Amino acid sequence: MSADADSQVIFIPRAERHKKKKRKRSYLFVLLLVIVFVVVVVLSRTMTIDQTNQTNSFLATNLEGSTKMIIQKQANGLEKRFQVKEDQKESNKEEEQETVEKDENEDIHSAVTSDEVNEAEEVVESSEKNEQMEAITADFVLEHKVKKQETLFSITMLYYASGEYQKKVQAYNGITNPEREIMEGITLQIPDPHYMVVHKVDRGESLLSISKKYYGTEDYAGSLAQYNEIKNPNHLPYDTLLHIPNPSSLQRNVPIFQSSPEKPSYRIVINKKSNQLTVYDGNSPIKSFAVGTGKDVSKTPEGEFKIINKIEKPWYRAQEIPGGDPNNPLGSHWLGLNVPGTDGTIYGIHGTNDPSTIGKYVSLGCIRMNNSDVEWLYNNLPLGTSVRIINK
Template sequence: MSGDPDSQVTFIPRAERHKKIKKKKKRKRSYYLFVSLLVMVFTIILILSRTMIFDQTNQNGSFLAANLEDSTKTMIQKHTNNLDKRFQVKETEKEANEEEQKTDENADPPIESHEENEAQEEVESTENIEQTNTLTADFVLEHKVKKGETLYSITMLYYASGKYQKEVEAYNGITDPETEIMEGMILQIPDPHYKVVHKVNEGESLLSISQKYYGTEDYAGSLAQYNDIKNPNHLPYDTRIHIPNPSSLKKNVPITPSSSEKPTYKIVISKKSNQLTVYDGDRPVKSFSVGTGKDESKTPEGEFKIINKLEEPWYRAQDIPGGDPTNPLGSHWLGLSVPGTDGTTYGIHGTNDPSTIGKYVSLGCIRMNNSDVKWLYQNIPLETSVHITNQ
């Protein structure tokens, strides 16, 4: 070391250094002890405080959250809620601004689009009505509404069924029948079933016309009376037949011509062509395909008369009752006056096997489809002449 006294380091003995360290440690222990006591005192005070508050709560009969832990949680929750609200407000403001911006950009187009949609719907509705008028109606009849009539009663008049009312409404653009149907207005009736005029086509009869419009031949006689037809068995081509509602007709009215108009029927059967033709005088009225004998000798040739008429004939050869689906005589029988027989051996009859019509299959009789022989049964009188030839 140098001899400069200021540069010399002060030397502290070891024992003294230990004393100083012990004093510091003692002070620290005192400090920690003091702090511990304070914590204990604070804890005791806190416990006593909670007990007093709880007792006071019990005395008042209510439950108050009186602990600091709950208070702290409440404060934290409020703070969190405030933060959430601020965040939600910002998000809402952001969305509102974006929505407002979109609304400003698209404000005019939606209005125009709405107007265009209404116009388009109106055009489409008009097109639908026009399309209905042009595409679904082959024939349209005009009806002038009378006092007291309703759309339902008008529908029943022309269709005999209320289920067609919606079609009439749509065709006429009616949305509220109760207020829109007024006396004197003109309604268009699309494809009416009745109250129409039918023009007779070649080969048609009152029976076939009745079947076409009413689904049954039972109104043929009534149609003759309704249209004042003197000779129901003679309908010239293009004759106009009025078709009324079936409620104004009677079923099963006999088809009988007036005495001055009774036809002079005769029947000619060709074995060569297997055709049966009905004549009124010299004019052919009806022609039917028939089945005849297996060979030429089976079906007799010559002039005969119809001497009996039977509905659902009994087949005696095999004892099969009339109306039985296995009965080969079918639905009707017109017996012929072949010499040596009584009208039950040879005749014109129906069949239970339509595939044999037009062929040479019988034992001598003339077979017809049941619907055809029914026409003969209903329209050809007894004593009508029948000529069977091989020509």
């Protein structure tokens, strides 16, 4: 068989062909792995990018919200600052306005003239004077016409025997300057004077009790009788008018009655145990009377006393029974005793409307007698007569 060299068929062994196929397969497999790897890598990157984008988007969203909140807070803060500044401005304006008004008021106040100030002070003084006058009240007011050379002090001494009452008289009369306003001829109102008054004798009163009431002592009783020209100090009917002078015009310890040589000096002794009243002339008994004394031994006081008032037809105050009434338990006459703590109207020697009680222990403390007996005492015993009460 003939043939050209170029056209000759080249025979390749089977094993070699198998190797070549196997080699191609290996290349394809490697290529496939490379492609798979590339695809995996690409997919991984894609997923990573997506996640990154999502994360970035989320972060961007949150960042945007936070930024908005921060911006809002900053805006609110700025608004508050602006509001505070506005408030401060308004407050400053108000303070400035108040300061201006205060200054204006001070200017107006300082603009008041001295004449207006003096007028206001006079009004206040007048108001205070009126209030002071209204505060002073009096139960009795006496008018005094000022004499030459009299002063507020001498006038108060006349009516009160004390200069401490000058302010009272001054205020009551609305006087501000006594040295200028008190002059001869003017009339002053004297509120509740202590002296230079007229006293109306009440039931049971005597010169001794009246002296003690106005002067604080019985020492002026005799002088008071002389001043009022009382002829019989032993008999001082109620409703008698007595002038009560300043004590400087009276003498102390003037005898309340003038004893005469022909009149005896009496004294009384009352014995509660025997219920007997004995009248002594010096040391000699001249009269003896049965009496009734306290229902209890302690009710009729014991000791040395004096007769300080004498009343004809005495009233019985406990039941308002008038004197002279047949039902009056005090009877026809009363001789009051100066038992300590009393004024001659509590304990005394008196008559009775029940003669059966004489000689018994029946009274509330007084000494009761038959009306005829007590009348003898009334007519013969002067004020100041000593009365001794014993129990033996």
